[in-house]
Each structure stands twice: as C-alpha cells, then as structure tokens.
Amino acid sequence: MIYxxxxxFLLSSFTxxxxxxxxxxxxxxxxxxxxxxxxxxxxxxRAFQHVLVTDGQKSHQxxxxxIGTTLISKxxxxxxxxxxxxxxxNYFKNLTDYQVNYGMSYGFYETELIRDDWMFVxxxxxxxxxxxxxxxxxxxxxxxxxxxxxxxxAPALSDYKDGPWKFMGVPGLILEVRSIDGAxxxxxxxxxxxxxxxxxxxxxxxxxxxGMDYGEFVKRQNEWRKEVVKKNKFEDSNIxxxxxxxxxxxxxxxxxxxxx
Numbered sequence: 001m002i003y004x005x006x007x008x009f010l011l012s013s014f015t016x017x018x019x020x021x022x023x024x025x026x027x028x029x030x031x032x033x034x035x036x037x038x039x040x041x042x043x044x045x046r047a048f049q050h051v052l053v054t055d056g057q058k059s060h061q062x063x064x065x066x067i068g069t070t071l072i073s074k075x076x077x078x079x080x081x082x083x084x085x086x087x088x089x090n091y092f093k094n095l096t097d098y099q100v101n102y103g104m105s106y107g108f109y110e111t112e113l114i115r116d117d118w119m120f121v122x123x124x125x126x127x128x129x130x131x132x133x134x135x136x137x138x139x140x141x142x143x144x145x146x147x148x149x150x151x152x153x154a155p156a157l158s159d160y161k162d163g164p165w166k167f168m169g170v171p172g173l174i175l176e177v178r179s180i181d182g183a184x185x186x187x188x189x190x191x192x193x194x195x196x197x198x199x200x201x202x203x204x205x206x207x208x209x210x211g212m213d214y215g216e217f218v219k220r221q222n223e224w225r226k227e228v229v230k231k232n233k234f235e236d237s238n239i240x241x242x243x244x245x246x247x248x249x250x251x252x253x254x255x256x257x258x259x260x
Contacts, residue, residue, distance in 0.1 A: 061091040113211025146250025
C-alpha cells in the first residue's frame, strides 16, 4: 500500500511539472529599438536590435547588434551607430509571475542579477488599429516610470503576452511601442513562428542567486553617479561631468504613473 502511494505521488508530481511547461510553439521576434532622448545633458541616445525568443510562459531577450543609423543630438551633433554585433544585455522574463530578470551575463563582463517585478498595471484601451507584419494590432495606452506610451499588440497571437524590453502582460504579442514624447520607438521587424530552438534558461549562478531587486539597483546606481561626479570635480574644478541618466525609465523608483 505504501509503494502504491509513492507511485501515485510521483505520477502526480510529474503531471504538475509537465503542466508548468509550455506546449506552445517557440517563436522568435526581432525588434528595432531606438532611444532618441535629447532632453538635457543627462539624456541618452542609442539604436539597437533586440531578439526575443518566447514560448508564452517564459522568454529570453538579447541585445544583438547596433542598427546602422545616425541620431542628431539636441545641439545638432551627430551620433552614429555602426551595424555591429554586440551580444550583451540579457532579459529573462517569467510571464506567469510577471517578473523580469536581467543583467549582462553573456557579454563582455558580468553584472549581478537584477529582478524587476511587473509594473504595467494601468493599461487603457486606445481607439487606433494598424497592421504590422501582416497582423492586425490594437492600441493600448500606458504610463511607466516617467513616460507615456502607446502600445500595439496582435490579438491573433494572444497566447504570447510578451513584447520588447520589459513590456508584457497585454492580450497578445506586442509588436510596436512608441512613447508620446517621441524619444522611444520599438517595432517588430521580423517574426519567426516556425522555429526549432528552445528558450534559453537563466545561467545557473543567476538561478541560485537572490541578486538584487530594482529598488536596490536604483540606490546603487545613484550612489555610483554621485561618486563619479565628486571624483571628477575634485580632480578638476572646471570639469563638467556628464553621466547619462535618462534612459527608457526616467523616474527610476517604483510608482504607478497617472496618464497625462
């Protein structure tokens, strides 16, 4: 009788584990992502390609290359980007728990794991529709850490509640994101719905590490910035220290924005 209970327990455990694995086809999406913020000396510009591989429950996203383009600064200067391989920032999403784990594990150096819980809690339905890569997309509006965005997602891909960067949790795959201030633009350029690859898992040392949450990361980043500015001013009182700060996220700490 004891052995029978053990067998039933093992079979039940196997069933639960199997249910946690996605049975959906793995798809790959390539996005062009441009940050063209020229607000002030702490703003930032970059242009790159992200590749998202997702199975609807988890995903891996990697910065693959710069996009060959030129962005113009606030003062008219050119910021050129060469189309070169980068293979750096890695984002691992748990789409069930709405959590993003990221860092630079596969790049030129490693950073500690950063955990960021999902904060896109205030999506609002928009009125516009558009077709992207053959998919009819609906509009949503959302505010997140200092920027207002319009998001276009494909209801036909409703099993994949995923998207570029940290965006996720809408009723379909996100194919375009655009900030209202024009500084951020993310758009899918290619979708591969028939692929044999698997979603890359987090590195073992990340999986076993508690890492740090986003709030701790912001605290450390702010302390680092102050030290850089202090050090440079000490060495040369006439130096103007520029440390880029404005990224996708302007207001770094957690809070829920109100739509403007």
